[in-house]
Amino acid sequence: MSMPVAVRKMNEARALEALFSKGIMSRADIARVLELTRSTASSIVASLISEGQVQEVSADNSDREQKTGRPGISLRLNPDYAFYLGADVGAKDLRLCVLDFAGTLRAEVTHRFDKPNPSSEVVSARLAEMVEKACADLPDQAAVKGLNVAIPGIVDLTGDILRAPPLNWRKVPFREQLAKAMGEMPVHKLINDANAFAVAQLRRPDLIDTQDAVFLLMDDGVGGCILSGGRLLEGTTGLAAEIGHMPIGTKGHCNLTGIHGAFENYVSRPAILAHYANLGRQATSLTAFLAALDQGDAAAQKVLSVWTQDFARGLAILTTLLNPARIVIGGRVAEMARRTEGDLLGALRDHLLEETPPPVLELTGTSGEGPAVGAAMTLHHQHFAQFGPLGSGRPELLGADHSA
Amino acid sequence: MSMPVAVRKMNEARALEALFSKGIMSRADIARVLELTRSTASSIVASLISEGQVQEVSADNSDREQKTGRPGISLRLNPDYAFYLGADVGAKDLRLCVLDFAGTLRAEVTHRFDKPNPSSEVVSARLAEMVEKACADLPDQAAVKGLNVAIPGIVDLTGDILRAPPLNWRKVPFREQLAKAMGEMPVHKLINDANAFAVAQLRRPDLIDTQDAVFLLMDDGVGGCILSGGRLLEGTTGLAAEIGHMPIGTKGHCNLTGIHGAFENYVSRPAILAHYANLGRQATSLTAFLAALDQGDAAAQKVLSVWTQDFARGLAILTTLLNPARIVIGGRVAEMARRTEGDLLGALRDHLLEETPPPVLELTGTSGEGPAVGAAMTLHHQHFAQFGPLGSGRPELLGADHSA
DNA sequence: ATATGTTTGTTTTGCAACCAAACAAAATAG
DNA sequence: CTATTTTGTTTGGTTGCAAAACAAACATAT
Known part of the structure; x- marks a missing residue:
């Protein structure tokens, strides 16, 4: 990628990240946060709006911080631009979450297994059903970007499971099985559940x-x-x-x-x-x-x-x-x-x-959706950090696997 | 700093870093390592040469890797462009090292105290003498960029010592004392000795x-x-x-x-x-x-x-x-x-x-010059990473210059 | 000696992104 | 209504890098 283009992509990513953490900003706000001129910020926002990632929103001018001057046009992430799926495989239950582009939890389903410690085939089949049902409720099927799955075990680099003691799985080629069961839906990676939990936490707006x-x-x-x-x-x-x-x-x-x-x-x-x-x-x-x-x-x-x-x-x-x-x-x-x-x-x-x-x-609360949300949030973050502030994350950001 | 300038500074820093680790490279080598075109690499090298940081060196063409084609012009860091001083305060002795711009140890002096556990005043005075003597032997006094001092203790953010048990120092305003004793020579910072040792090690070419x-x-x-x-x-x-x-x-x-x-x-x-x-x-x-x-x-x-x-x-x-x-x-x-x-x-x-x-x-060997070399190497690294490979610096690197 | 092939280093042209400055627009304060 | 403030846009200018053509330096083959 040529030099100027790389810089632009990075600034776009920084703008998206700022919008993610603040929720709503004007072009001038973005210019201030990124330390760019308003003209540049405008240009970046124009690109993002034309791609559908960002949208203008009718301002709620009742309680503005700024009392004087022309009010800015509020911008926010377009929530429906993309959806990310995340699942969490437990010994007793299987959970699926759907996050939208703004990072909001749009859907959550839990399935309790008839008998604990299901085989990987059972999990794959059941998860495929859940995914299909969840996607049917979304406004745009094509906007679903894929699925990540959190596992209580160690995952190797190829995505096969090395060890998952709570499930009694050993060397199961789970990602392959999943990919087959999922059909079109891309299965990006398996993640250790503790890692997924961490990602869900560290992307909280207050911890940004x-x-x-x-x-x-x-x-x-x-x-x-x-x-x-x-x-x-x-x-x-x-x-x-x-x-x-x-x-x-x-x-x-x-x-x-x-x-x-x-x-x-x-x-x-x-x-x-x-x-x-x-x-x-x-x-x-x-x-x-x-x-x-x-x-x-x-x-x-x-x-x-x-x-x-x-x-x-x-x-x-x-x-x-x-x-x-x-x-x-x-x-x-x-x-x-x-x-x-x-x-x-x-x-x-x-x-x-x-x-x-x-x-x-x-x-943290013990409602337990952490790992599943985190698995989805990992995909979300991947898009935001694609060319993002260098060092904050390559796509391989979460290659680690740790047993919980 | 405007955007293109920031990119240029970064590429210059990357070129310097490459030269530091490889020792000798041609412009084409630099272009390959930095993934730039030869024309850009040439332009960068021209800047660095005009500033005196890099110099062409009469090629030793006897044992070239490449047998065919026009031989490149060898480039290296100009060793005399800058000198960095590093000291290590121990309970029994005081050590001073001089590094040149290429990272080579140019001088080393050790002073053994008459009686152990000297006061900070004694250390300051003695170190000032050693620095003056060491600088006198250098080809260019003005090229000496400053002094860092390694201390066996905890240093706070202001540079005062919080605690140095081996020296029996507590809350000594050592940097201030040092700065006074050193006159013109800038005293940049106090560093924990283990940290200094680490810097000396991690800048080794084989660990780059x-x-x-x-x-x-x-x-x-x-x-x-x-x-x-x-x-x-x-x-x-x-x-x-x-x-x-x-x-x-x-x-x-x-x-x-x-x-x-x-x-x-x-x-x-x-x-x-x-x-x-x-x-x-x-x-x-x-x-x-x-x-x-x-x-x-x-x-x-x-x-x-x-x-x-x-x-x-x-x-x-x-x-x-x-x-x-x-x-x-x-x-x-x-x-x-x-x-x-x-x-x-x-x-x-x-x-x-x-x-x-x-x-x-x-x-590692136990010759013990690690911390002193590391203290100096910290200064050396600071220059090289000034606008260096993003991630070691701040993320707001690519904006307007609001410092003026 | 001459021609050929390869690699290096330089020059020229064009482009993309950003900045600075000026301007138009939308609100508040008096 | 006017002055003020802040926002968002437009225009012109600067900069560094890429692409491509060119010149230079060396090895080898004929």
């Missing part, structure tokens, strides 16, 4: 300026994703941010991965239940454990107290190495953190130097 | 393409630096990569920082000596300990064996989170790793998933 953060998805395992300097940390082979596998000690309450002392052997759901069992009590699910905890069960409180210490030490390692502004914690196990109140932050502080500011600890 | 690596400097403490996706990992407040402080356990052999279980409490020089002392033996220095080890002392071997396990676990945490291609280990304590032979790598592997490739472990 966050340059350094850590995202944790805690359920049967602990998966994660690291945002560093505005980019996802991938590592040489795309296997970075295996947060659940980092050896924070030498033992642990269980042994999920074969790595003694791995973080998830201390703080994941199975670890919590195993620890509780070691104290002579039984809980069949995290929900049951939390109920016991809330009723003041002493053993459960002991488990929470130890969990807080171990979790804080893991967070301290992350903070010491990465100095993130924020750590976002999702998954069912986030409920544990919610019950530690100030203790967790206190324990974290105890492990840090005075000079190190502790990150903001944020617990 | 490495995108993900970890650098460890192990002496009285453990400092580090993380290269991720080709950029130094800084974190929100610039305090990332405090590798020595990450809590890998709950105890440790000593307590250097007040953080129980910090990595350096297990594997730094004081930790090794403390552990040895706990086994009822004495060693006054690491050298003495290594001598005992080499003579087959059983307690020393026990210490090494435990050290290997602890160190491996720390490396496993780094590998799990960052997936680096290489971990470079410097400082005197690197000698310990040298004596573990295969055990260290084996222990590291035990902590990793099968899928995770262990990084190359590299032990």
Whole structure:
């Protein structure tokens, strides 16, 4: 691509990104944000409008910031310009989300399997049905750009699954099967669910300026994703941010991965239940454990107290190495953190130097659509970053795979 | 800066960077590497030559790669275009290095203090003398661009020292003192010594393409630096990569920082000596300990064996989170790793998933000029990256010049 | 010696994107 | 109604890069 054209594409991408984060802007606003002249901004907007990506919208002039001067013409992303599908394969259910060009969730369907741990063929077939039904409701079938699928496992570079313990899948050529079942619909990639969750979070409008953060998805395992300097940390082979596998000690309450002392052997759901069992009590699910905890069960409180210490030490390692502004914690196990109140932050502080500011600890809602939304959001982001601010993302942005 | 000018500056920086890593190139070589036409490359080279940054050099046509066609005119960086000074303040000695524009070490002086732990005033005065003497030997005084100083401690954003335990300094306004003592010579910044060491390593020509690596400097403490996706990992407040402080356990052999279980409490020089002392033996220095080890002392071997396990676990945490291609280990304590032979790598592997490739472990020489060279190299790199390959700079690079 | 082929480096022409400045339009304040 | 402010558009100018043609330098074959 010739030089000037590359610059133009980049500025168009920056304009789209600005519109995505602010929602509504005038041409003059765009000029200010991108530090271009109004004339250039106008030219860029004209291109985007002619392609249908952006549209003028009848202004709501009632509550303007600016009281004087000619009011700007409001611009926004054309929501119907494109749609992105994202799915999340769980052991018990299958979820499908549809995002529009503005990043809004337009549809969401969940299918609960008759019996858990379905085969990949069953998943492929069922997902194809769900996709067809979801697309039928959209205003423009041709605007659907494709499907990404989040998986609780490790995905290799070819898109085959290397390992998905919660599903009992090993070396399943899932993408190939999916592509066959989907017909015309392009299946872009399989993504680790923790990664997908992270993408959903980091594209939140309020986090758009966050340059350094850590995202944790805690359920049967602990998966994660690291945002560093505005980019996802991938590592040489795309296997970075295996947060659940980092050896924070030498033992642990269980042994999920074969790595003694791995973080998830201390703080994941199975670890919590195993620890509780070691104290002579039984809980069949995290929900049951939390109920016991809330009723003041002493053993459960002991488990929470130890969990807080171990979790804080893991967070301290992350903070010491990465100095993130924020750590976002999702998954069912986030409920544990919610019950530690100030203790967790206190324990974290105890492990840090005075000079190190502790990150903001944020617990997300547990509605659980994170990974599916994230899978779709990955496609969305890919379009926006196509020629975008260099360094913020090649199409290969999310090659990493981490088990959760 | 107008758009085309910004692009030009960037291409000039890319050309300089290419020349730095390859040493000698023709205009056609530059055109190929930068993916520009020969005419554009010629134009860029002409600018650089007129500024004196690059020079043509009488070709040595005896052993050309290319046997046919017109031979190119060899180009190289003009070594005397600029000089960069770098110093390293230690408890026992003070070191000064001079790098030229081509990155070659042109001079090196070490001063040993009469008594250890000098005051900041003493260091400032002595360093000023050394700088004056070193500059006198250079071909062009005006080409000296400034001085950076590496410090074994934490530096805040204003450039004052927050803490330097090995020197017994606390909240010393060192940069201000230095600037006063240096007169005309600009003192650009104070840098943590481990960071400086890392910069010296990552600018090595053979590592120029490495995108993900970890650098460890192990002496009285453990400092580090993380290269991720080709950029130094800084974190929100610039305090990332405090590798020595990450809590890998709950105890440790000593307590250097007040953080129980910090990595350096297990594997730094004081930790090794403390552990040895706990086994009822004495060693006054690491050298003495290594001598005992080499003579087959059983307690020393026990210490090494435990050290290997602890160190491996720390490396496993780094590998799990960052997936680096290489971990470079410097400082005197690197000698310990040298004596573990295969055990260290084996222990590291035990902590990793099968899928995770262990990084190359590299032990650098222990001549100890790393931090001083790195401090100077930081200045060198600053010039080269001034408008450099986008991503190392700011994204608002391509707009109008609002600075005027 | 001469011709041929290959690669380098330069020159010329054209283009795309941006900026600066001037201008027209749409609102508010007095 | 006029002055002021801000928006959006238009025009002219600048800049760096690409494409293509050309000149130069060397190796090799005849």
